[in-house]
Structures are given as C-alpha cells and as structure tokens.
Amino acid sequence: MNSIDKELLIKMYMNMVKIRRFEEKANELFLNGEIPGFVHLYIGEEAIATGVMFNLNTDDYITSTHRGHGHTISKGAELKPMMAEIMGKKTGYCHGKGGSMHIADFKVGMLGANGVVGGGFAIATGAALAAKLRGSKQVAVCFFGDGASNRGTFHESLNMASAWRLPVIFVCENNQYASTTPYRTTTSVENIADRAIGYSIPGVVANGNDVFDVYEVAKAAVERAREGGGPTLIEAKTYRIKGHFVGDPEMYRTKEEVNEHFENDDPIKNFKSQVLRRGELTDEEMDDIDKRVADEIKEAVEYGRKSPYPEPEEIYDDLYV
Amino acid sequence: MREITFAEATLEAMAEEMERDPRVFVMGEDIARQGGIFGQFKGLPQKFGYDRVRDTPISETTIVGSGVGAALAGMRPVVDMHFVDFVGIAMDEIYNQMAKVRYMFGGQATVPVVLRAPDGITQSAAAQHSQSLEAWFLHVPGLKVVIPSNPADAKGLLKSAIRDDNPVLYFENKVLYRQKGPVPEDEYLTPIGQANVVKEGKDVTIVSYSITLQKCIEAAKRLEQEGINVEVIDLRTIVPMDKETIYNSVKKTKHLVIAHEAVKTGGVGAEIAAAVAEDVIEYLDGPIMRLGGKFTPIPFSPALEKIWPPSVEDIYSAVKQII
Structure with a gap:
C-alpha cells in the first residue's frame, strides 16, 4: 500500500466511521420519529464511497442515489446541514425541501442524491461533457446500484460516454439486492462489470468491502478519465447490511445471511485488521478518531434538533430563479 | 423590414x-x-x-x-x-x-x-x-x-x-x-411570459398560439365582414401564463374562445377557461368555447388528418355560437 500514507489512512478511517455513526444515528432518529420520509442506509458499503472519493478533487462531480448519505459525507459535505436536512429543517442543505433522498451539496460538486433509481447516469454523463467541452480536467463519478444497471439510462449513458470519451466513472455498488429482489434473479450477468465490453470500456470488479482495493481501482479509472482515456465501469461488490429502507421487514432474506456478512465483510473491521496487522495505525489512534467522530455526530444532532422548520411562506421559494 | x-x-x-x-x-x-x-x-x-x-x-x-x-x-x-x-x-x-x-x-x-x-x-x-x-x-x-x-x-x-x-x-x-x-436585423429579445395582442377588438377575445393563430386571424377577418370585432391574443408563452392580458381582454369583450391544435381535452384551453371562470366570470356574457384536436391519435390519411385539428370554419362557428 505504498500509495497510501498515514495521513490518508487516518482520513479514510475517519470517513468510514463518520458514515457508520451517521447512519446508526439516522436509523435511531427515524425510529424515534425525528426523521420523516424514507431513509436508506449505507451501512456495510462505506468502503466504496470512501475509496473512490479520496481520488477526487472538490471540483470534481458526483451523482448519488437514494442511498446517498455516504457519498455526501465522503465528497466533503458537513454533518450539521446534512442532519438538519434529513430532519426537514430550514438550516439543511436544501432548506428542508429535499430530505434524505434529495440531499445535495453543490459547493463540493455533489450534484444530488436521486429518488429515481438510475436517475444519475445521464446527469453525470452531462457533467462530464461539460468538463470535456471546457477542457477543465474535471471528472464525474456516477454511483449506482446493481438494480439501476438494468435501467435503460445505464445503456444510453455508457454508450454515449464511451462514444464521446467522456471523463466519467460509473461505480456500481453491487449490494446484492435491487430494493428487495436478489439481483441475480433479475439480472443477465453475474458480474455487472462484464457489461463494459458492450461499450468498449474497461470493466473492473473491486472488493467493495476493502477500501484499499476500491481506492486502487478507482485511482486508475480517475487517472484514465482525467487524461482523456474515457469512462470506466467499476463494480464494487458489497453487501447491504440493513434493509432497503429503515423499517423494511426483510422477508426476502434470513438473519443468518445478514449476520454472516456483517461478521466477515464489515469494511471497517476489515480496515482495522489490515492496518493493525501492518502496524500502520494503532488501536489508540483509531479510538481517538472514534471519539472525535462521536462528538461531531452529537453536535450535528443537536444542531438539527435546535434548527427551526421552514416557514409556510417559504413553500414557493426556489421554484424559479 | x-x-x-x-x-x-x-x-x-x-x-x-x-x-x-x-x-x-x-x-x-x-x-x-x-x-x-x-x-x-x-x-x-x-x-x-x-x-x-x-x-x-x-x-x-x-x-x-x-x-x-x-x-x-x-x-x-x-x-x-x-x-x-x-x-x-x-x-x-x-x-x-x-x-x-x-x-x-x-x-x-x-x-x-x-x-x-x-x-x-x-x-x-x-x-x-x-x-x-x-x-x-x-x-x-x-x-x-x-x-x-x-x-x-x-x-x-x-x-x-x-x-x-x-x-x-x-x-x-x-x-x-x-x-x-x-424579423428585425438589430438584436432584440422577446420576453418570456408576455402574450401579444395581435389584433385589437371589442366583441370577442380569441386566445391562441403557434400555427393555429393564423386560423384565428383568418376567422377574425370573416367575422369582421359581418361586423363582429375580434380581439386576437397570441399567448407566446404557456408557462408562466400572461393571465393579465387575457383577463383585460375578456373584461372588455365579455366573450372568450380558445383555440389550439393540441387535443382539446385537458389542453391549454381548459386551463385558461378554468382560470377565467375562477377569476373574472362576472364579466362574461356567454359560455367559454374551446377548440382543439379531436380525442383520437392523429390519423395518417390526408382525408382524416385534414379534419383532425380545428379549422377556420370551426373557430368562426364557435364565435358565432356565443355572440
């Protein structure tokens, strides 16, 4: 792991823990009635957003999904306005108009979560087209799930991005379930990355539970895109530890299956064992990070709780410029 | 020009x-x-x-x-x-x-x-x-x-x-x-959201846009020959809609006909009629007439295609019905 120095290791660990704690808190607050709407948790998938995002600059673009908190945190959004947003408060990133499924932070190139599965493909492709037309060397990353790979937008966007050699990286987070349906029962291929051949672009499978593997695979794809080599399709294989949404009765799988994955594939546990084995970080250093993250989460929740709801007269704000 | x-x-x-x-x-x-x-x-x-x-x-x-x-x-x-x-x-x-x-x-x-x-x-x-x-x-x-x-x-x-x-x-x-x-040679912009009163009149208002506007002007000419003075409004923008221009005209003429090529049912005419009924119905001296395409897919045969959208005759007759 020569390309990853200690500073980056600390950032990666902190980012993954931040996502995990944020999601655990979101779960709790939702069940407590403090978060309205639908909440889709990223628990178990932290290594993907983290591994990809540490290859990006602030002015690079991402498009996210309904399961978007992890991407948003990783791209550099702050926890306070995030928490306020998913609570529907005025101080949230979207002034309470978006919520969990429509969170965005344009200041850091986060072009929005999307309530429509597969809604991000064309938007990311267009952002990459903008970068190419400007000659700006920015790249765009489209995060999507195994289910979204069966949308027509997947095909149209990969074809267009390849035909025009656009600087876009398509990152499939294969968490095994398209909403509640096991992806293999509805998908033509075992590896979604295999579909890349139809678009004459590289298709690479990464271990989505290993942040180091994701980081290296994404690094090559981002460099290729920045240098004008065009798109890459990355499939990061992972497992969705939580249900499709908070409150999902999960009739489609057993507790044993989930527990087995959580025991063996937890990306944070996986990270810890690797860095401890290699002597790169100590337990104390990681405990210290855990504490800092816990404080930050606490402050974010307090901020969200204290923040006001939008006023009725704000309902027409921001419809048109 | x-x-x-x-x-x-x-x-x-x-x-x-x-x-x-x-x-x-x-x-x-x-x-x-x-x-x-x-x-x-x-x-x-x-x-x-x-x-x-x-x-x-x-x-x-x-x-x-x-x-x-x-x-x-x-x-x-x-x-x-x-x-x-x-x-x-x-x-x-x-x-x-x-x-x-x-x-x-x-x-x-x-x-x-x-x-x-x-x-x-x-x-x-x-x-x-x-x-x-x-x-x-x-x-x-x-x-x-x-x-x-x-x-x-x-x-x-x-x-x-x-x-x-x-x-x-x-x-x-x-x-x-x-x-x-x-078309002027000097640079100009046409503002979005402003309808255009193409022809002023005092007896009836016809609101239209796009290709159908020409049919309305044609119908207006025939009506003028019979002494019916028609005001024709080109909507130009559908959203945001220039309701003020429509209302001012209706207040003056007290009669309203709306015509477009799109299917009549659930069309722009329905929205205009509803808005006028809500806001200025007291000025009207007769029913609002809507004209639009028939409630079918557009047929291929020239014989059928020709009769699908509202004609000059249809617009003329609609005005005659409410005046």
Missing part, C-alpha cells in the same frame, strides 16, 4: 447566442451533419465546430438528462428532441430531474437548459410524428414553456430561452419552419 423564415430565425438566434456565450452548445439527433431534419441547424457546425454542435446517439433519455447534467455543471445546453413525439422517452429527465432539481435542492442549482421540440401536423406524418404536447408541461412546476407563432418571436423567444437560468421547453411548429415573416 427584411423577411426570413421561421427556421432561419431560430438559426440566427442560435448563432448569436453561441457567439455571445461560449457555454452555449447544442446537441441532438441529426443536427450537425444533416443540419437538422428541417434544416433548422444548417451551417451551425461549420461556424462553431462539431463539439458545440453535436450529433447524438438515438438516446433521448440521455440527451435530455445529460443536458441537465451539463447545465448543473455550468454550461448552457440546448437539446433538440427531433420530434416532440419522442419527449415521452425522456419524461423522467424532464419532470423528475430538470424541473425539480432547483427546488428540491433548496435553490443550490440553476438549470439553464433549453429543450427544443418540433411539433404539429404536417404531410401525413401520422400518429407518432404529428402531436402537440405542450399541455403536459403546463402541469409541471419548475419549467417554462414557450411556443412562438412567427419568425420574429421564434428568434426573440429562443434567445430569451437560452439566456434564462430556468429550464425552458421551446415548441416549434413544423409547418411554421418554412413560413417567412419580418
């Missing part, structure tokens, strides 16, 4: 705006090498290159969606729909993405994208290449919808649409493309 065609007017608008702002580019099917199937993009790639005037794959969803993405990333794209009839393929990208991103993200985003869509009946193009679908988008908050009826407005409205920071749908009628009209 010099006269140029509607298609040439849109071409001038594109060229002037692309000259003025390097962020403006245009993409769509058959627009660069072919120059657009109605010649409405002819010569543009020679002036601005094939990067800024791009032939796309036949992928309407991604044409529109990538237009939204490029707009979010700071460009000012114009995307061409080839025929408005294909807009359904890109519907999610229009009503769930393009129209909502600004509001949903609390004003963080601007979406300066223009969607150009040729519409209307011409030469037995039949059910899937002849429609007028503007009413669908009247129902979607967050979009602006313009629909010019002549070359001068075609140019001025397209320039305004490209400069607008909101998403604008621009419906251009296929028959109008070939028609000539006076």
Whole structure:
C-alpha cells in the first residue's frame, strides 16, 4: 500500500466511521420519529464511497442515489446541514425541501442524491461533457446500484460516454439486492462489470468491502478519465447490511445471511485488521478518531434538533430563479 | 423590414447566442451533419465546430438528462428532441430531474437548459410524428414553456430561452419552419411570459398560439365582414401564463374562445377557461368555447388528418355560437 500514507489512512478511517455513526444515528432518529420520509442506509458499503472519493478533487462531480448519505459525507459535505436536512429543517442543505433522498451539496460538486433509481447516469454523463467541452480536467463519478444497471439510462449513458470519451466513472455498488429482489434473479450477468465490453470500456470488479482495493481501482479509472482515456465501469461488490429502507421487514432474506456478512465483510473491521496487522495505525489512534467522530455526530444532532422548520411562506421559494 | 423564415430565425438566434456565450452548445439527433431534419441547424457546425454542435446517439433519455447534467455543471445546453413525439422517452429527465432539481435542492442549482421540440401536423406524418404536447408541461412546476407563432418571436423567444437560468421547453411548429415573416436585423429579445395582442377588438377575445393563430386571424377577418370585432391574443408563452392580458381582454369583450391544435381535452384551453371562470366570470356574457384536436391519435390519411385539428370554419362557428 505504498500509495497510501498515514495521513490518508487516518482520513479514510475517519470517513468510514463518520458514515457508520451517521447512519446508526439516522436509523435511531427515524425510529424515534425525528426523521420523516424514507431513509436508506449505507451501512456495510462505506468502503466504496470512501475509496473512490479520496481520488477526487472538490471540483470534481458526483451523482448519488437514494442511498446517498455516504457519498455526501465522503465528497466533503458537513454533518450539521446534512442532519438538519434529513430532519426537514430550514438550516439543511436544501432548506428542508429535499430530505434524505434529495440531499445535495453543490459547493463540493455533489450534484444530488436521486429518488429515481438510475436517475444519475445521464446527469453525470452531462457533467462530464461539460468538463470535456471546457477542457477543465474535471471528472464525474456516477454511483449506482446493481438494480439501476438494468435501467435503460445505464445503456444510453455508457454508450454515449464511451462514444464521446467522456471523463466519467460509473461505480456500481453491487449490494446484492435491487430494493428487495436478489439481483441475480433479475439480472443477465453475474458480474455487472462484464457489461463494459458492450461499450468498449474497461470493466473492473473491486472488493467493495476493502477500501484499499476500491481506492486502487478507482485511482486508475480517475487517472484514465482525467487524461482523456474515457469512462470506466467499476463494480464494487458489497453487501447491504440493513434493509432497503429503515423499517423494511426483510422477508426476502434470513438473519443468518445478514449476520454472516456483517461478521466477515464489515469494511471497517476489515480496515482495522489490515492496518493493525501492518502496524500502520494503532488501536489508540483509531479510538481517538472514534471519539472525535462521536462528538461531531452529537453536535450535528443537536444542531438539527435546535434548527427551526421552514416557514409556510417559504413553500414557493426556489421554484424559479 | 427584411423577411426570413421561421427556421432561419431560430438559426440566427442560435448563432448569436453561441457567439455571445461560449457555454452555449447544442446537441441532438441529426443536427450537425444533416443540419437538422428541417434544416433548422444548417451551417451551425461549420461556424462553431462539431463539439458545440453535436450529433447524438438515438438516446433521448440521455440527451435530455445529460443536458441537465451539463447545465448543473455550468454550461448552457440546448437539446433538440427531433420530434416532440419522442419527449415521452425522456419524461423522467424532464419532470423528475430538470424541473425539480432547483427546488428540491433548496435553490443550490440553476438549470439553464433549453429543450427544443418540433411539433404539429404536417404531410401525413401520422400518429407518432404529428402531436402537440405542450399541455403536459403546463402541469409541471419548475419549467417554462414557450411556443412562438412567427419568425420574429421564434428568434426573440429562443434567445430569451437560452439566456434564462430556468429550464425552458421551446415548441416549434413544423409547418411554421418554412413560413417567412419580418424579423428585425438589430438584436432584440422577446420576453418570456408576455402574450401579444395581435389584433385589437371589442366583441370577442380569441386566445391562441403557434400555427393555429393564423386560423384565428383568418376567422377574425370573416367575422369582421359581418361586423363582429375580434380581439386576437397570441399567448407566446404557456408557462408562466400572461393571465393579465387575457383577463383585460375578456373584461372588455365579455366573450372568450380558445383555440389550439393540441387535443382539446385537458389542453391549454381548459386551463385558461378554468382560470377565467375562477377569476373574472362576472364579466362574461356567454359560455367559454374551446377548440382543439379531436380525442383520437392523429390519423395518417390526408382525408382524416385534414379534419383532425380545428379549422377556420370551426373557430368562426364557435364565435358565432356565443355572440
């Protein structure tokens, strides 16, 4: 792991823990009635957003999904306005108009979560087209799930991005379930990355539970895109530890299956064992990070709780410029 | 004043705006090498290159969606729909993405994208290449919808649409493309959201837009011969709708007829009639008449196609019925 120095290791660990704690808190607050709407948790998938995002600059673009908190945190959004947003408060990133499924932070190139599965493909492709037309060397990353790979937008966007050699990286987070349906029962291929051949672009499978593997695979794809080599399709294989949404009765799988994955594939546990084995970080250093993250989460929740709801007269704000 | 065609007017608008702002580019099917199937993009790639005037794959969803993405990333794209009839393929990208991103993200985003869509009946193009679908988008908050009826407005409205920071749908009628009209040589903009009183009158108001406006003017001429003084309003923009101009006219004439080529049921006419009934019904001296296309797909045979949209005779008769 020569390309990853200690500073980056600390950032990666902190980012993954931040996502995990944020999601655990979101779960709790939702069940407590403090978060309205639908909440889709990223628990178990932290290594993907983290591994990809540490290859990006602030002015690079991402498009996210309904399961978007992890991407948003990783791209550099702050926890306070995030928490306020998913609570529907005025101080949230979207002034309470978006919520969990429509969170965005344009200041850091986060072009929005999307309530429509597969809604991000064309938007990311267009952002990459903008970068190419400007000659700006920015790249765009489209995060999507195994289910979204069966949308027509997947095909149209990969074809267009390849035909025009656009600087876009398509990152499939294969968490095994398209909403509640096991992806293999509805998908033509075992590896979604295999579909890349139809678009004459590289298709690479990464271990989505290993942040180091994701980081290296994404690094090559981002460099290729920045240098004008065009798109890459990355499939990061992972497992969705939580249900499709908070409150999902999960009739489609057993507790044993989930527990087995959580025991063996937890990306944070996986990270810890690797860095401890290699002597790169100590337990104390990681405990210290855990504490800092816990404080930050606490402050974010307090901020969200204290923040006001939008006023009725704000309902027409921001419809048109 | 010099006269140029509607298609040439849109071409001038594109060229002037692309000259003025390097962020403006245009993409769509058959627009660069072919120059657009109605010649409405002819010569543009020679002036601005094939990067800024791009032939796309036949992928309407991604044409529109990538237009939204490029707009979010700071460009000012114009995307061409080839025929408005294909807009359904890109519907999610229009009503769930393009129209909502600004509001949903609390004003963080601007979406300066223009969607150009040729519409209307011409030469037995039949059910899937002849429609007028503007009413669908009247129902979607967050979009602006313009629909010019002549070359001068075609140019001025397209320039305004490209400069607008909101998403604008621009419906251009296929028959109008070939028609000539006076267009100023000096630069001008036609404001979005302002109707145009084409002809003043005191007895009845006819509201229309796009190709059907000509039929209304024709009908008005016949009515004038019988002593009925008609006011004709060209709506020009459907969203935001210039209700004030309509209301002022209705208050004066006390009679209202609305005519468009799109299907009458659930059409723009229905919205205008409802708004007038809600807000100024006390001024009316008779029922509101709506004219629009029949509630069928547009038939192929010239014999049937001809009778599908409202005719001059239909408009004339509607006025006679309420006066």
